[in-house]
Each structure stands twice: as structure tokens, then as C-alpha cells.
Amino acid sequence: MNAWAAREHHRFEAAGKPFVYLVPSAAIFALDDRADAVLRRLSDRPHTSEELRASFDEDPDLAATLAELARVRAIGEVNAPETPQPKVIPLAPFPLTTMVLNVTNQCNLSCTYCYEYGEDKIVNTENGRQPKFMSEETARQSVEFMLAESGSNRRAHITFFGGETLLNFPVLRKTVAYARQRAAEIGKEVDFSLTTNATLLRPEIIEFIAENDIGVTISIDGPREVQDKFRVFHNGTGSYDIVAPKIRELLQRHTRRPIGARVTLTSGKMDVKRIYRHLTEEIGFWEVGFAPVTTSPDRAHAIAESGYDEMLGQFRELAFEFLEASVANRHHGFSNVKETIEELHKGVSKAFPCGAGLGLLGVATDGDVALCHRFAGSDAHKLGTVRDGIDRDAQRAFLERHHIANKTDCSVCWARPLCSGGCYHEAHTRYGDTVHPNLHYCNWIRGWTDVCLQVYGELSERNPAYLAQFDDEVVPQEKVS
Amino acid sequence: MNHLKPINRKAARVEQATEPPPAAGDVVALQRTGIPQQAHFPVGCSLVFSPGWEADRTGGTAGLCQPVERDLFDCHIGCYWPAQVPDQLNHAPDWTAKCAAAQKDWRKIDLIFP
Numbered sequence: 001m002n003a004w005a006a007r008e009h010h011r012f013e014a015a016g017k018p019f020v021y022l023v024p025s026a027a028i029f030a031l032d033d034r035a036d037a038v039l040r041r042l043s044d045r046p047h048t049s050e051e052l053r054a055s056f057d058e059d060p061d062l063a064a065t066l067a068e069l070a071r072v073r074a075i076g077e078v079n080a081p082e083t084p085q086p087k088v089i090p091l092a093p094f095p096l097t098t099m100v101l102n103v104t105n106q107c108n109l110s111c112t113y114c115y116e117y118g119e120d121k122i123v124n125t126e127n128g129r130q131p132k133f134m135s136e137e138t139a140r141q142s143v144e145f146m147l148a149e150s151g152s153n154r155r156a157h158i159t160f161f162g163g164e165t166l167l168n169f170p171v172l173r174k175t176v177a178y179a180r181q182r183a184a185e186i187g188k189e190v191d192f193s194l195t196t197n198a199t200l201l202r203p204e205i206i207e208f209i210a211e212n213d214i215g216v217t218i219s220i221d222g223p224r225e226v227q228d229k230f231r232v233f234h235n236g237t238g239s240y241d242i243v244a245p246k247i248r249e250l251l252q253r254h255t256r257r258p259i260g261a262r263v264t265l266t267s268g269k270m271d272v273k274r275i276y277r278h279l280t281e282e283i284g285f286w287e288v289g290f291a292p293v294t295t296s297p298d299r300a301h302a303i304a305e306s307g308y309d310e311m312l313g314q315f316r317e318l319a320f321e322f323l324e325a326s327v328a329n330r331h332h333g334f335s336n337v338k339e340t341i342e343e344l345h346k347g348v349s350k351a352f353p354c355g356a357g358l359g360l361l362g363v364a365t366d367g368d369v370a371l372c373h374r375f376a377g378s379d380a381h382k383l384g385t386v387r388d389g390i391d392r393d394a395q396r397a398f399l400e401r402h403h404i405a406n407k408t409d410c411s412v413c414w415a416r417p418l419c420s421g422g423c424y425h426e427a428h429t430r431y432g433d434t435v436h437p438n439l440h441y442c443n444w445i446r447g448w449t450d451v452c453l454q455v456y457g458e459l460s461e462r463n464p465a466y467l468a469q470f471d472d473e474v475v476p477q478e479k480v481s
Numbered sequence: 482m483n484h485l486k487p488i489n490r491k492a493a494r495v496e497q498a499t500e501p502p503p504a505a506g507d508v509v510a511l512q513r514t515g516i517p518q519q520a521h522f523p524v525g526c527s528l529v530f531s532p533g534w535e536a537d538r539t540g541g542t543a544g545l546c547q548p549v550e551r552d553l554f555d556c557h558i559g560c561y562w563p564a565q566v567p568d569q570l571n572h573a574p575d576w577t578a579k580c581a582a583a584q585k586d587w588r589k590i591d592l593i594f595p
Contacts, residue, residue, distance in 0.1 A: 460488045
């Protein structure tokens with residue numbers, strides 16, 4: 001007689017009830033007591049049907065429970081042949097949804113941890129062959145490239161990025177106008193956003209941003225003493241006093257789109273809740289997203305193993321705050337949890353960690369196309385140019401190599417449907433190879449996914465209507481940070 | 482399902498995809514139920530309307546009623562039906578070498594003995 005065994009899953013509890021997250025389907029089921037007991041028993045070790053019948057007191061419902069668990073592949077027969085996961089590479093030409101335009105690689109700040117200028121930089125931004133500013137012509141060619149590569153999509157998205165994006169405001173301004181006009185001519189729409197450190201937000205720039213409905217993400221680390229620790233000018237003075245009034249001005253004028261803060265967490269500043277409070281309540285941001293700094297492990301600002309635990313604890317508190325707000329249908333701006341909840345609701349199971357090299361590409365100041373903005377200008381991560389189009393062979397080779405099926409370390413991890421190995425750039429910085437899974441934060445990813453599952457489970461019990469907002473089929477914009 | 486309740490959208494799809502067929506429902510030819518199967522493309526069966534059957538792939542009828550010998554080739558690639566034909570990859574790579582056009586040259590096809 002064959003025996004039953006649990007298959008890949010992650011059990012969690014929410015609102016006092018047991019749930020299961022199935023891997024790799026990413027389906028979430030609520031379990032009744034019997035199903036939960038059976039699944040837990042089988043998670044310890046395989047059991048034959050006789051053993052199960054004996055331990056569940058000849059429960060007449062046992063067979064039906066086993067059948068349902070087997071039907072959704074939460075359990076399976078021990079000797080049943082494995083169904084191999086298909087390695088499906090998306091068909092080219094895959095439409096481009098987001099183009100990140102590095103309009104300059106120069107910056108007026110000298111943030112110690114910067115991946116573009118700091119010790120872990122990939123491209124020689126100071127004395128490399130790339131021009132320091134993107135020319136108007138290259139920007140126009142990029143727009144043509146974007147419109148051509150967007151395929152049958154009606155809507156294209158351009159994100160302006162840097163360096164400090166606003167150092168090249170003249171080209172940005174002309175590019176917006178040009179892209180609008182060209183898109184209108186061929187019956188498409190273009191949506192714009194930009195990332196800035198806010199130091200150069202002058203009234204006329206704010207006016208332009210608001211008039212053109214440009215989405216804004218501001219890199220800021222928190223209150224003065226936190227911000228000024230790393231986000232400093234070249235002479236070492238902090239930037240808080242310069243940026244805070246300018247950000248308030250922008251928030252007051254530009255109200256049509258939610259403006260988000262993007263916080264880099266480092267070893268020295270982990271007061272997540274306090275940073276969140278300051279940026280939302282005292283400055284007025286609609287939402288705040290946190291990301292641990294990308295760096296080699298030996299840097300002073302690198303987050304150590306214990307730092308990730310601390311970060312998880314704080315994220316958890318903020319996530320449960322988000323939960324209570326959402327149950328009461330109040331807005332809460334902790335964007336990390338909202339993004340994950342959306343992916344959990346849809347049941348996303350990723351073959352690639354992000355859209356880089358697929359629906360998202362970065363363009364360097366000279367028009368070279370790279371995986372994403374973080375690799376812009378790197379020859380080793382080049383996927384064509386805006387003039388010659390996407391190098392399909394290079395793109396295909398990249399996708400073949402980075403598919404989750406190749407990441408052996410990930411094959412035993414229940415969090416892989418969401419993580420899929422993590423950021424290519426983080427991997428490149430840590431391990432020197434984009435294909436390497438980011439093993440240094442596995443525990444953190446699993447911990448955070450578990451927190452989000454609990455929040456999701458609670459929401460499904462206490463305010464299922466809240467989750468309906470994610471039923472929209474519109475693909476959310478890829479985050480650029 | 483009585484013991485498991487789908488919560489997210491993927492779970493609802495899993496439940497739908499694994500719905501057992503109704504016990505006493507109609508059975509329709511070529512019916513498929515349950516988890517979607519890998520796509521199977523018979524090359525040259527009436528399922529895909531290639532010339533020689535009801536209509537060609539553009540809906541035309543001009544080139545229909547091709548000789549029965551044509552089936553030999555149309556079927557040996559994808560279906561092995563109705564004619565079980567030699568293994569062209571290993572055992573008999575040249576069995577159709579002298580047969581340039583099936584309609585005309587079918588008599589020249591080699592006889593293959595295992």
C-alpha cells in the first residue's frame with residue numbers, strides 16, 4: 001500500500017484559523033480542523049492510509065479530506081512520479097511596459113551607500129565612456145524605441161532616473177513633450193514618473209511635474225538625523241534641511257498622483273516605525289517603501305544577519321498596523337506590505353524575480369539598453385541599444401540562464417513563487433553574478449512572506465471587500481528603486 | 482470542496498481546473514477535463530482543416546480531395562495513423578528518397594522490413 005506525504009507548502013495561521021500556501025501554485029486555502037490535522041501529520045512523515053485511519057479513529061470523512069488535499073496537490077502519494085515544472089521562456093518579442101531612462105549619471109549628493117557611485121558601483125560613472133548627460137537626440141531615440149517595443153500595448157510607461165534626475169531637467173522636459181506627441185500620433189498613451197532626491201525641486205519644476213501629471217518617488221531616509229547620516233552633499237553636509245521644505249511644497253501642489261517616499265535601510269538606521277511616522281504624518285507622503293541597502297557584506301552600512309531580524313520585527317509591527325487600518329477601510333501607506341498582498345491575492349508564481357530584461361529595460365545616457373536602470377551602461381549586462389533595438393539573442397540567453405528552474409538553492413524554498421531568487425543587482429553586488437540566489441536574505445524573505453500571509457489571511461476573514469481592489473486585471477507598475 | 486476553502490484567486494483557479502467531470506453527464510468526443518493538457522497538434526488531421534479534407538486553412542475548397550497517398554506523409558509526421566510508417570530518424574532514413582511527389586511516385590517508396 002502506498003503512503004501519503006505532504007507536498008511543498010507553508011502552513012500559517014490568521015484570525016485563529018489554519019491556512020496553507022501551496023508551492024509552486026501559490027494557491028491559498030483555508031483548512032478545516034480535519035484537513036489541518038491531516039496535513040500536519042503528513043508534514044512530520046509519510047503515513048499509509050491504514051495508519052491515518054487508525055490515528056483518526058476511523059473518521060468517515062478522512063477519505064474525502066485526503067482526496068481534497070491531493071486534488072490541490074497539498075499532499076501526494078509517496079512514490080508518485082514528480083511532475084517536472086515546465087521551464088517556459090516567454091516568447092519574443094515580449095512587449096516593453098516600462099523604460100527607465102537614466103537621463104544623467106551625475107549626482108549632486110554623495111550618499112555613502114550609493115550603488116551607482118559608491119564602492120560597489122558597476123559602471124565607471126565618473127570617467128567612463130558614457131556621457132554625463134543624455135542628449136536630447138538619444139532621449140528622442142529612446143522614445144521611438146519604447147513606442148516600437150511596446151508592441152500592441154496601448155500604454156507605455158517612461159520613468160526618468162539618474163544620477164539625480166533633475167540635473168538634466170531640460171532634456172526631461174523636452175522628452176515628455178516629444179513622447180506625448182509621438183504617442184498621440186500612433187494612438188498610444190505614455191505615462192511618466194521620475195525618481196529624485198528632491199534637492200533641485202524649484203517652483204517651476206514642481207509646476208511642470210504637476211501640470212504633466214508625472215508620478216514622483218522621492219529618495220529620502222527619514223527624519224533629519226537619519227537622512228543626514230548618509231544622504232549628504234559632496235562637502236559632507238546633510239541634505240535634510242534642503243529637501244524637507246521642497247518636498248512639502250511638491251506635496252501641496254501635486255495632488256493628483258500619490259507621491260511615495262523610498263527609504264534605504266542600512267545597518268545604522270533601523271527605526272522603521274519612526275521613519276514611517278515622520279515621512280507620512282510629519283512630511284505628508286502618501287506611501288513609504290523600504291528597501292535594505294544593496295551592498296557588499298563588508299561595508300560599514302551593510303545589514304548583518306541580526307539586522308535583518310530586527311528589520312523583520314519592525315516590518316511586522318508596521319504590517320499589522322496596516323492590517324488594522326485596512327480592516328477599518330482606512331488608508332495606510334506602508335507600500336511594501338500592500339504590494340506583497342496584491343501578489344498573494346493574485347497567486348503570482350514567478351519564473352523571474354522581476355521584470356528586468358523582460359517588460360522593463362534601463363537605458364544609459366548613451367542609449368545602451370541594459371537589464372534595468374541599475375545596470376545601465378554596463379557592457380556585461382547590455383541588451384541592445386535604442387538605435388538598433390533589443391538584442392533578442394542576448395535577451396533569450398539571459399532569460400534561459402535566470403529562470404527559476406536553474407536556481408537549485410530555491411527549489412526547496414516555499415517562498416520562491418514570490419521571491420524567485422531576488423534582485424539581480426543585489427546578487428551581482430553580493431556574489432558577482434546576477435544568476436546567484438540572494439542567500440543572505442532568505443530567512444528575511446521567508447519571514448516577511450509569512451507576515452504578509454498572516455495579514456492576507458486576516459484580511460480575507462475580516463474585510464474580504466478590501467481585497468477586491470486587487471481583482472483589477474491592470475498589471476501594476478514595476479517598482480523602480 | 483468541503484474541507485478546503487479557496488481564499489486567493491489562484492486557489493479558485495486550482496479548484497476550477499481540478500473539478501472532476503460530472504458523473505453522469507454527456508460524454509463528448511475528444512472531451513478533455515481537469516487540468517489543461519499540453520497542447521497537442523495533429524499535423525494534417527481534419528481537426529486543423531488542412532487541405533484534403535473539408536476545407537483548407539483559409540476556408541477554401543479548391544485544393545481539396547487530394548489523393549489518398551498524401552495521407553501517408555501527412556499522417557506519418559504527427560499521428561502514426563492510419564499508416565504506421567518506418568522510423569525515419571534511425572532505422573530507415575531514406576525510405577522516401579525516391580518518392581518526390583506522393584501522388585506520382587508512391588509506388589517507389591521502399592518496402593521496409595523490421
